[in-house]
Amino acid sequence: MKILVIGGTGMVGRTVVSELLDRKATVRVMSHSADKLKALPTGVEGIKADLDDPDTLPEAFDGMDGVFLLNAVCLGETDEGLAAVSAAKAAKIRKLVYLSVCMPAGSASIPHFRTKIPVENAVKDSGITYTILRPNNFFQNDLGMRDAIMMHGIYPQPIGGVGLNRVDVRDIAESAVKALMKTGHEGKVYSIHGPDTLTGEDTARIYSTHLGRKVRYAGDDLDAWAGLVKNMMPEFMVPEMRIMYNFYQEHGMAATEEDLESQQEILGRAPRSFDDFVKEIIPEWKAALPRAA
Numbered sequence: 001m002k003i004l005v006i007g008g009t010g011m012v013g014r015t016v017v018s019e020l021l022d023r024k025a026t027v028r029v030m031s032h033s034a035d036k037l038k039a040l041p042t043g044v045e046g047i048k049a050d051l052d053d054p055d056t057l058p059e060a061f062d063g064m065d066g067v068f069l070l071n072a073v074c075l076g077e078t079d080e081g082l083a084a085v086s087a088a089k090a091a092k093i094r095k096l097v098y099l100s101v102c103m104p105a106g107s108a109s110i111p112h113f114r115t116k117i118p119v120e121n122a123v124k125d126s127g128i129t130y131t132i133l134r135p136n137n138f139f140q141n142d143l144g145m146r147d148a149i150m151m152h153g154i155y156p157q158p159i160g161g162v163g164l165n166r167v168d169v170r171d172i173a174e175s176a177v178k179a180l181m182k183t184g185h186e187g188k189v190y191s192i193h194g195p196d197t198l199t200g201e202d203t204a205r206i207y208s209t210h211l212g213r214k215v216r217y218a219g220d221d222l223d224a225w226a227g228l229v230k231n232m233m234p235e236f237m238v239p240e241m242r243i244m245y246n247f248y249q250e251h252g253m254a255a256t257e258e259d260l261e262s263q264q265e266i267l268g269r270a271p272r273s274f275d276d277f278v279k280e281i282i283p284e285w286k287a288a289l290p291r292a293a
Contacts, residue, residue: 001181002026004061004093006051006084007070008044009036011140012099015173016068017044023181030060051080054087061091066180070099071119073112075236081119089126096128097179099172102136102191102253110247111240120189131179133172135192136253139277140169149215150285150292155204156218158225158245162252163202165193165259168272175266190262193255194271206275210282220249 003020007013008029020027021043028045031037037046049056051071061067067088071080081098088096100116108114123130141157142149148156172192179185198206200217207215218225222242230238247253255263263271286292 001065002028002063003066003068003180004064005029005068005070007068007072007099009033009039010070010072011138012169012172013068013070015169016070016176017041019173019177020180023177025177025181028060028064051083052076054083057083057087058091061087061093064091064093066095066097067093068097068099068176068180069123073115073237073240074234077112077115078118081116082122085119085122085126085128088128093128095180096123096126096130097176098123098130098132099176100132100134102134102193104251104253106251107247107253110244112237112244129186131176131185131187132189133175133179133192134189135167135172136194136255137164137166137248138169138172139166139194139272139274143281146285146289147292148218149207150211150289153213153215154218155200155207155215156225156228157200157203158218158220158222158249159200159203160220160245160249160252161199161201162249162254163197163199164248164253165195165197165255166274167192167194168277171263171267171271175263178266178268185266188262190266191255191259192263192271193259195260195273196275197252197254198274203274206278207282210275210278222246 003025005017008017009031029040030047030049032050034048040046047060049060069084100120101113103113145156148154204215204217226238
């Protein structure tokens with residue numbers, strides 16, 4: 001099966017590419033960055049194209065059977081997603097898997113969640129066989145917090161005290177590839193979660209257990225968080241992420257029993273736990289930061 005991966009150079013997309021290669025798919029990755037395409041794994045075709053430039057898309061989609069669509073959070077996210085769906089229709093793509101976001105009631109107040117709704121609707125109305133994945137907050141987001149955790153004993157993500165069923169990126173990727181390459185997932189929308197509802201304090205406690213020393217949750221102060229990250233992400237993202245974290249703190253983002261049952265249906269097993277994820281990464285972190293070990 002020939003699969004076009006849009007967003008194949010980021011954290012989720014790279015994992016999708018790896019899963020596809022493991023299953024002997026023919027993989028093409030589309031990116032607007034020639035430098036990122038140079039770093040693709042052996043056996044993956046890279047093609048330079050841009051969702052902002054529809055004239056570049058026909059060549060990228062040509063000859064493909066399926067598409068994994070992950071268009072990054074940006075000011076033009078909705079338009080880019082709609083352009084991808086339009087190009088998929090024109091190319092007569094047989095299967096389309098769209099990576100959206102977990103959207104419980106009220107979460108459309110979060111701008112970069114709301115931007116995905118028109119794309120979801122376009123996917124559903126496209127006439128293409130589709131699956132939509134709605135993942136929770138990623139375990140692997142913590143990889144960017146390594147130094148805060150290891151060197152300062154602080155877990156900085158202000159997820160609050162209600163709780164999220166955060167998810168392993170590898171489970172998202174495996175779900176995407178199964179939706180693309182197997183039958184039984186057509187026309188379905190899956191919320192993708194981890195098995196446990198964890199608060200900020202719970203998260204810090206798990207790190208403490210596996211590090212053998214105290215890791216403290218930094219707390220829910222979003223002013224303090226915004227001050228720390230203002231130079232680490234695009235300017236427009238800071239207020240958007242603040243709205244998201246405020247939602248997490250007020251409402252959480254927990255999985256329902258139905259969510260977990262449907263996820264087990266697509267994975268064929270229970271999702272990975274956060275405890276196992278931390279157990280896996282701590283030795284790697286200790287090796288990388290021996291003075292903090």
